[in-house]
Amino acid sequence: MRLSISNHDRDLAGLIYVYPVVSRRAGGVSIGINLNPNNACNYRCVYCQVPGLIRGSAPPIDLNLLETELTAFLEIATGGGWMEECVPEGSRVLKDIAFSGNGEPTSAEPFDELVSLVANTAQSFNLEIPLILITNGSLASSARVQRGLDVLAANNGVAWFKLDRATDEGIREVNDWPGGVDAAWKNLVATAQRIPTWIQTCVFGRDGSPPSDAEIEAYLALLARARDEELPLEGVLLYGLARESHQPEAPSLERLPLEWLEELAERIRALGYICNPHH
Ligand code: SF4
Numbered sequence: 415m416r417l418s419i420s421n422h423d424r425d426l427a428g429l430i431y432v433y434p435v436v437s438r439r440a441g442g443v444s445i446g447i448n449l450n451p452n453n454a455c456n457y458r459c460v461y462c463q464v465p466g467l468i469r470g471s472a473p474p475i476d477l478n479l480l481e482t483e484l485t486a487f488l489e490i491a492t493g494g495g496w497m498e499e500c501v502p503e504g505s506r507v508l509k510d511i512a513f514s515g516n517g518e519p520t521s522a523e524p525f526d527e528l529v530s531l532v533a534n535t536a537q538s539f540n541l542e543i544p545l546i547l548i549t550n551g552s553l554a555s556s557a558r559v560q561r562g563l564d565v566l567a568a569n570n571g572v573a574w575f576k577l578d579r580a581t582d583e584g585i586r587e588v589n590d591w592p593g594g595v596d597a598a599w600k601n602l603v604a605t606a607q608r609i610p611t612w613i614q615t616c617v618f619g620r621d622g623s624p625p626s627d628a629e630i631e632a633y634l635a636l637l638a639r640a641r642d643e644e645l646p647l648e649g650v651l652l653y654g655l656a657r658e659s660h661q662p663e664a665p666s667l668e669r670l671p672l673e674w675l676e677e678l679a680e681r682i683r684a685l686g687y688i689c690n691p692h693h
Contacts, residue, residue: 431475432483434491436501439692440509443501444546445487447532449475450517457518457550458590459578460663461616461655464516472522481531488539511536514548521553525562533569545571548614552593554601560608567609574614574651575605580636584629588616599636606645613637614651617675619668630678637685649688652679656692669693 430451437444454470455462490496497506511532513519522528533545545566551573553559563573579585582594605611615633617625625633640647655669675691682689 429483429487431480432487434487436505437509442505442507442509443491443497444509445484445491445511446515447480447484447511447513447519448515449513449519449522449528450515453516454521455517455550456521456552456591457576458661459576459616460588460590460620460661461618461659461667462661463657463659465660467516467660470517470521472517472519475522475524475528477528477531480528481535484532484535485538488535488541492539492541508541508543510544510546512546512548514546518550518552519547520549520559520562523558525559526565529562529565529569529571533565533571537569542570545569547571547573547609548576549573549605550576550589550591551598551601551605552591554604555597560604563605563608571609572648573605573609573611575602575611576615577602577613577633577636578616579625579629580632581629584625584632595632595636599639602640603645606640606647610648611646612648612651614653616653616655617670617678618655619670620663621666622668624670624674630681634681634685637682637687641686647687650679650682652682652689652691654691654693 431448433446433448435444435446449472452473453464453466454468454472456469456471458467458469491508536543547566554563577598578588580595585591585594585598652675654675655667658664659667672693675693679689679691
């Protein structure tokens with residue numbers, strides 16, 4: 415198993431729940447936890463890179479198997495040899511554990527228990543690396559997810575909260591989610607009040623045009639509202655189209671020029687947020 419920055423195949427390690435990737439973002443090896451091996455998500459983002467994505471929730475999680483896989487992988491990764499053999503020079507360090515799979519991780523049950531299990535397993539290897547929850551945030555208003563967020567927060571956790579658009583129409587068009595912006599705001603509040611939270615935003619051209627001015631204004635207005643209401647946010651992770659979409663809309667999507675992202679990032683920074691675009 416030779417890892418590279420371009421190879422993000424979740425089957426690379428041959429495991430169900432655990433997949434290591436060399437991450438340019440992390441600057442080393444990120445241990446992915448895929449709680450959605452059934453490729454099920456309650457969103458259907460037009461840029462989603464999951465092949466065979468279906469609507470739905472994570473299947474029941476086999477906690478014993480998750481623990482076995484993570485323990486086995488950490489034994490290999492922290493022992494001698496694996497890094498040298500499988501990871502390119504310059505990236506040979508474990509950087510984080512990311513709940514980031516082929517669907518929405520917070521739909522997995524029992525979310526708080528499995529977060530505890532991952533945190534405890536990492537601690538048993540004396541790993542002090544952050545736990546990152548990459549989430550669309552849509553379930554953050556439920557008590558069961560909030561318990562999990564509290565466990566994450568107590569274990570060096572952060573959330574990356576997906577917010578691509580800030581109008582009902584934009585959210586429907588990009589994420590194919592009917593919840594709308596009011597629900598997205600409530601979910602953002604429920605998340606950021608519990609755990610250090612970064613907003614994660616993907617911008618791209620569609621049918622030859624970038625997001626409309628009205629969409630951008632609504633998005634910036636939501637960020638301004640968060641600032642004015644003193645919602646504790648860490649900053650904004652602004653992404654272009656990184657990898658190929660596996661959704662039917664893929665042919666209509668295109669990467670925007672870096673200057674376009676830089677310009678938007680500048681407007682986000684002008685609101686007082688940290689923001690560095692990732693092209
Ligand atoms: S939230 Fe993530 S997994 Fe779900 S459809 Fe969007 S990009 Fe895909």
